[in-house]
Each structure stands twice: as structure tokens, then as C-alpha cells.
Amino acid sequence: MTAITREEVAHLAKLARLDLTATELDHYAEQLDVILQSVARISEVAADDIPPTSHPVPVENVFRDDIAKPGLDRAEVFAAAPATEADRFRVPRILDGEEA
Amino acid sequence: MSTNHETVPFDEAMTRYEPIIGLEVHVELGTKSKMFCSCATTFGAAPNTQVCPVCLGLPGSMPVLNRVAVESTIRIGLALNCEIATWCRFARKNYFYPDMPKDYQVSQYDEPLCTNGWLDVTVATDDGPQVVRVEIERVHMEEDTGKLTHAGGATGRIHGADYSLVDYNRAGIPLIEIVTKTVVGTGALAPAVARAYVTELRDVMRALGVSDVRMEEGSLRCDANLSLNKPGAGWGTRSETKNVNSLRSVERAVHSEIERQAAVLDGGGRVIQETRHFHEDTGRSTSGRSKEQAEDYRYFPEPDLVPIAPSRTWVEELRATLPEVPSVKRARLQSAWGINEFELATLVNAGAVELVEASIAAGVDASAARKWWTGELLRVANERGVELADLPVTVSQIARVEALIADGSLNDKLARQVFEGVLAGEGDVDMVIAQRGLAVVSDDGALLVAIDEALAAQPDVAEKIKSGKIQAAGAIVGAVMKTTKGQADAAKVRELLLERLGVSE
Numbered sequence: 001m002t003a004i005t006r007e008e009v010a011h012l013a014k015l016a017r018l019d020l021t022a023t024e025l026d027h028y029a030e031q032l033d034v035i036l037q038s039v040a041r042i043s044e045v046a047a048d049d050i051p052p053t054s055h056p057v058p059v060e061n062v063f064r065d066d067i068a069k070p071g072l073d074r075a076e077v078f079a080a081a082p083a084t085e086a087d088r089f090r091v092p093r094i095l096d097g098e099e100a
Numbered sequence: 101m102s103t104n105h106e107t108v109p110f111d112e113a114m115t116r117y118e119p120i121i122g123l124e125v126h127v128e129l130g131t132k133s134k135m136f137c138s139c140a141t142t143f144g145a146a147p148n149t150q151v152c153p154v155c156l157g158l159p160g161s162m163p164v165l166n167r168v169a170v171e172s173t174i175r176i177g178l179a180l181n182c183e184i185a186t187w188c189r190f191a192r193k194n195y196f197y198p199d200m201p202k203d204y205q206v207s208q209y210d211e212p213l214c215t216n217g218w219l220d221v222t223v224a225t226d227d228g229p230q231v232v233r234v235e236i237e238r239v240h241m242e243e244d245t246g247k248l249t250h251a252g253g254a255t256g257r258i259h260g261a262d263y264s265l266v267d268y269n270r271a272g273i274p275l276i277e278i279v280t281k282t283v284v285g286t287g288a289l290a291p292a293v294a295r296a297y298v299t300e301l302r303d304v305m306r307a308l309g310v311s312d313v314r315m316e317e318g319s320l321r322c323d324a325n326l327s328l329n330k331p332g333a334g335w336g337t338r339s340e341t342k343n344v345n346s347l348r349s350v351e352r353a354v355h356s357e358i359e360r361q362a363a364v365l366d367g368g369g370r371v372i373q374e375t376r377h378f379h380e381d382t383g384r385s386t387s388g389r390s391k392e393q394a395e396d397y398r399y400f401p402e403p404d405l406v407p408i409a410p411s412r413t414w415v416e417e418l419r420a421t422l423p424e425v426p427s428v429k430r431a432r433l434q435s436a437w438g439i440n441e442f443e444l445a446t447l448v449n450a451g452a453v454e455l456v457e458a459s460i461a462a463g464v465d466a467s468a469a470r471k472w473w474t475g476e477l478l479r480v481a482n483e484r485g486v487e488l489a490d491l492p493v494t495v496s497q498i499a500r501v502e503a504l505i506a507d508g509s510l511n512d513k514l515a516r517q518v519f520e521g522v523l524a525g526e527g528d529v530d531m532v533i534a535q536r537g538l539a540v541v542s543d544d545g546a547l548l549v550a551i552d553e554a555l556a557a558q559p560d561v562a563e564k565i566k567s568g569k570i571q572a573a574g575a576i577v578g579a580v581m582k583t584t585k586g587q588a589d590a591a592k593v594r595e596l597l598l599e600r601l602g603v604s605e
Binding site for chain 1: 131132133138139140141147148149150151153156166167170187194196198250251258259262263264266267268398400401403405406408
């Protein structure tokens with residue numbers, strides 16, 4: 001019994017915009033299966049009285065005051081941008097032919 | 101895109117179907133800084149000037165939550181009669197879209213901060229006002245997205261665009277989503293209930309002072325969910341209409357979607373679960389993308405933020421800061437000022453309630469206070485595109501003018517000229533009166549000279565009045581007011597005129 005199917009991996013790849021070949025799909029399905037089986041073993045150990053953890057440190061209510069501070073200079077903002085236009089990030093067409 | 105433009109007239113649709121509505125309202129909080137970073141939130145700033153590594157989603161940056169955003173959300177929850185969670189977390193909503201540079205939006209998923217509330221709204225019916233309780237499912241926090249501009253193509257819309265431009269100033273501004281439970285049983289009132297709910301919600305936000313709630317600037321946005329129930333056949337599939345940018349559009353969007361879905365169902369078709377875009381110009385919507393399944397967002401607890409656990413002491417401190425509930429306040433003011441719901445709505449929409457209240461507190465008569473703020477002053481405010489409170493006229497100036505009217509130094513016409521001067525920046529009330537020489541002419545001698553001149557100019561009118569046709573006196577009074585440039589007291593002129601001609605009323 002596998003923890004994740006090849007179809008599920010293909011679906012996740014699509015959601016993550018990863019263009020995987022058939023060989024890669026086989027490869028990652030196998031690897032993810034090992035990872036998920038390992039996680040499943042931890043679940044077996046965790047009893048009902050142990051709540052799932054989402055943060056390694058048990059702290060709550062960390063806030064900052066509502067004070068505005070200057071952000072980055074434009075040059076820094078766009079330093080890693082592949083393309084800009086009119087002080088904005090330029091991105092490729094969002095809808096592909098079929099959706100448009 | 102759907103090509104089905106068939107509709108069934110609303111009244112006819114109502115004979116066969118029962119509308120079920122659900123409303124999702126997004127409110128941008130008016131905090132000084134963003135939700136998870138210290139960037140400013142000023143509307144209309146130059147593109148990408150209010151951004152930093154956190155809201156640009158740069159690797160290694162870490163979010164820290166804005167305390168005021170949490171306080172505002174709890175206050176909203178309390179004002180909407182919600183329960184406030186004792187412990188809750190943020191979640192990542194994963195999706196790829198250029199308006200979200202991290203490729204996920206920090207939101208709340210199964211642990212919203214506020215749940216299970218309600219808001220009563222009033223709608224007009226043929227049988228008088230009816231109160232409808234709209235139940236609130238949840239109020240949660242999330243971050244706003246960047247603003248896209250689509251380039252290329254003829255329409256400036258995403259369809260047919262060659263590429264898009266992104267401004268991330270808005271990304272990370274605190275956004276509150278308020279979701280209703282399904283509202284059933286409102287029948288043909290459904291469009292009016294939807295509008296009344298968003299209107300009431302806007303007034304609550306305004307009273308709380310948590311947002312400027314301007315639909316035209318996008319700080320209040322509404323998505324309207326609608327499905328039709330065919331009695332005996334169960335609930336239908338819902339559509340979600342977006343791009344509803346005014347209170348009037350909320351009502352129109354629900355109305356037109358009822359007409360559209362009724363036609364689909366009448367034709368034996370099935371309503372598709374999809375997002376639709378409302379168009380202000382046509383009052384109709386067009387099909388957008390079909391809704392992604394919820395699990396496709398792969399929500400999981402946000403590991404970069406710690407849980408929020410508001411103590412009950414903190415919640416009670418915030419409850420103590422709640423303003424008077426708008427509907428209760430409206431009822432109180434209507435009775436105190438002797439006005440109806442419609443007259444009060446005019447004041448609310450003009451943003452004049454507080455100014456009228458302050459004017460009355462300064463000794464101005466209620467009807468006079470309303471008259472000035474919603475008349476001449478509102479007209480000028482609209483003309484200048486500013487709020488009433490931003491005009492140079494102040495509450496104490498209204499009180500001064502009213503006092504001068506009461507002691508006979510000014511009449512209504514002169515008072516208008518005084519405000520004209522104040523609005524033009526000529527100084528305060530007394531300075532304008534002095535500089536423009538505005539004062540009621542109360543010298544009987546001067547008035548009698550003017551009356552004699554008018555009588556001499558219109559001997560036929562003089563004869564009429566003498567023969568008992570007192571209503572003809574208006575023409576002479578008018579002429580005198582003209583020669584005195586409106587600076588006479590019309591009642592006084594009339595009195596002197598009749599005395600002069602030896603006629604009694």
C-alpha cells in the first residue's frame with residue numbers, strides 16, 4: 001500500500017507549476033512515498049492527547065506596534081525583477097490561450 | 101465565456117424559485133502599517149514605493165503581526181455579536197498568481213478569530229420596514245494582494261492581454277473577510293436584503309473607525325453568492341459574483357443573477373459553480389473561471405507566525421471601546437431630532453451626523469443644523485470633492501450665524517452670503533459680515549424711503565393694496581428687498597408698507 005499515488009503526484013506537480021517528465025514522476029512518487037510513510041509512523045506514536053504542532057517554539061501573541069517605516073528604494077525593489085515597466089513588475093500573460 | 105444571455109423577468113422567477121444568498125465582504129483596515137510588515141498603507145502612492153522584503157515575498161524575510169490589526173478584527177467581531185476565539189492561527193493558502201509574490205496568501209482557514217455572529221438589517225416592504233437577522237459565519241484576517249494592470253489587447257482586461265504589470269503597494273495590507281451564513285426565506289426581498297446588509301456593515305465599520313470603507317477605492321468589497329431553490333427539488337448550485345463595486349450594484353447583481361439562473365433552470369440546464377464578473381454599465385455579469393476546489397489551495401498552518409491567544413481581559417477591554425450600535429444610534433437621533441428614516445439616511449450618507457450633533461450641542465436648533473449641513477454646505481463639499489468636515493465652515497460658525505439670525509442681525513439670505521464668504525476663505529463669520537457690509541437694515545427711515553420709491557414706481561399695485569388686495573403687497577416687498585440688496589427683514593418691510601397705506605391685515 002503506497003501513501004501517495006502517481007496520479008496525486010502529477011496533480012501536485014500541476015498545482016506547483018512543475019513540468020515533470022514521466023520518469024521524474026515515477027522517481028518523485030517513490031521518494032514522496034518513503035517520506036509520507038515515515039511521517040505516518042510518527043502519527044502512530046502520537047496519541048490523542050498530543051496536539052499537532054505548527055511551530056517549534058511554544059510562544060503566542062507576538063505583535064509589533066502599528067508604526068509605518070520606509071520600505072526599500074525602487075532600485076532595490078526591482079534589482080531581481082526579470083522585467084519592469086512604468087515602475088511596476090512586468091509579468092508574462094496570465095491566462096493561456098485556452099483560458100483566454 | 102458563457103453565451104447564454106437568456107433571463108426570466110424577476111417577478112416571474114420569484115413565482116417558481118426561492119433565492120438563497122451568502123455574502124462575503126472584504127474590508128481593508130485603516131492601519132498605518134501593513135499586516136505583517138511596517139510598510140505604509142497610503143492609498144494612491146506611487147507604484148512599488150510602499151514595499152519591503154516581507155510584502156515582496158523575498159526569501160528569508162519573516163512576518164510579524166500588527167497588534168492594531170488584531171484589535172480591529174476583535175472589535176469588528178464583537179460589534180457583529182461574534183464569539184472571539186481563545187486560540188487561533190494563520191494558514192497559508194497556496195496558489196500561483198502574480199498578485200501574490202510569495203505564491204501563497206497568509207489567511208485564516210479552519211481557525212478564524214471570530215465566529216457565529218449576527219447583524220440585524222432593515223429593509224423597506226409594502227407593509228413597512230422589516231428587520232432581517234443576517235447570521236455571520238466567521239470574521240477572519242488575511243493579507244491583501246497586489247494590484248494588476250493588464251497591458252496589450254483592446255479592453256485593458258485580463259482576457260486578450262499580452263502581459264501584466266504589478267504594483268505591490270497593496271500587497272500585505274490587512275484585510276478582514278466577513279462571511280455570512282446562507283440567508284434563506286427572504287424571497288423577493290433578497291436583493292434588498294443584500295444591499296441593506298452591506299450598507300449596515302459599512303456603517304458599523306465606520307462607527308468603529310477601523311476602515312474608511314470606500315467601495316469606489318476598494319477598501320470595502322463584496323462578493324455575492326446566489327443559488328436558487330426550486331421548492332421540493334432542493335438547493336441549487338451557487339455562483340459567486342465579484343466586481344460588485346457599489347451598494348447599488350450589490351442589489352443589482354443579486355437581482356440579475358436571479359433572473360439568469362432562473363432562465364438556466366427553466367431551460368432544463370444546470371447552474372455551473374463559477375465566479376462571475378459584474379459589469380456596472382450593463383448591470384449584468386459574465387462568466388469567469390470555474391471555481392477551484394478548496395483542497396487545491398493546500399492550506400496548512402503558517403509556520404512563520406505564532407498563534408494568537410487573546411486573553412479574555414483584552415477582549416473585554418476592547419468591548420469597552422465599542423461605539424453605540426449604528427441602528428440604535430439612528431433610532432435615538434430620529435426621535436431626538438424629530439426626523440424620519442429617510443431624512444436621517446440623507447445625513448448619514450452626507451457624513452453630517454456628527455456635525456449636526458455637535459451643532460446642536462453648540463446651541464443650534466436641530467432643523468437649522470440639518471438645513472445648513474445638508475443644504476448649501478453639502479453642495480459645496482460635493483462640488484469641491486471633499487468631506488463636509490474638511491470645509492472651512494465650523495460648528496461654532498454655524499452657532500454664531502444662528503445667534504445673529506435669532507437677534508435679527510441677519511436673515512436667511514444674508515446668512516447664505518456669510519457662509520459664501522467663509523467658504524471663499526474671507527475669514528470667520530464676523531470678519532465676513534464686516535468686510536461685505538452684511539447686516540439687516542433695521543432703520544425704519546431708510547426702509548420707508550425705499551417703500552415710497554417702490555410705491556411710486558408701481559402706482560397700480562399701490563391702488564390694489566389700498567382697495568384691500570393685500571396679497572399684492574408681495575410685489576412691493578420684493579422691490580424693497582431688491583433695492584436693499586436683501587439686507588432688509590421682509591416681515592418688517594411688509595409691516596411698514598401696510599402701515600404706510602393705512603391697510604390692516
